[in-house]
Amino acid sequence: MKKTMIAALLLFGTAAVFAAITDITGKWTGAVLGPDGNSYNLTYVFKIDGENLTGTSDNTLGINAIEHGKIKDNEFVFDISANGMVIPHKGKVYTDSIALDIDYNGTPLHTVLKRAAE
Template sequence: MKRKFLTTVLLCCCFLACLATIADFSGSWAGILTMENGDQYPLTYNFKIDGDKLTGTVQTPKGELPVDDGKINGDKFTFTVTLGDIEIPHSGKFYGDSIGVDIAANGVKAHTTLKRK
């Protein structure tokens, strides 16, 4: 009986730790996107989380853009940002103190690391 109780408590703690990690993802994150040709773009992401749904905005040199179709699965996420007629898919992973983001646009792929602001 004790073993069953301790196992249940341990599983609940793990579940709550996962929820706390996801909740920690909300907020403002900034980084520099460096393209293959050396061009650099400062980016600031403002994320909001509601369950497994990710919303927010991205501040770019071209202005503020909404986060569309955002989804979270554990510590991984996907969303799209639309700039003019171009949809820019993003995918990434939350590491606690940083976020790794992979961005693909017009056949060009880039990676950036974001830090909490």
């Protein structure tokens, strides 16, 4: 009985920590090195509803809605539509950051986002 109770507490504790890690609701910022060699600031505001991810992206292409966003465990995907392009994003959530891969018109870009102070 005692072992079962300890195992249940460990499982619950692990699930709670994992849930906290994957809660990316809020504002995240970073910069990405573009194909032209210049650095571009990025700001994302994420909203989570179950496995649905919505929000906005703010960068040199303007402020655009996050489309087709899905999050599962610590990985997520979404698109941004800007200037007639669909820009796919794929991310992975870590304890204090997000690694984000962006397919900008066939050019792979990578950035790390940090939670912004509200």
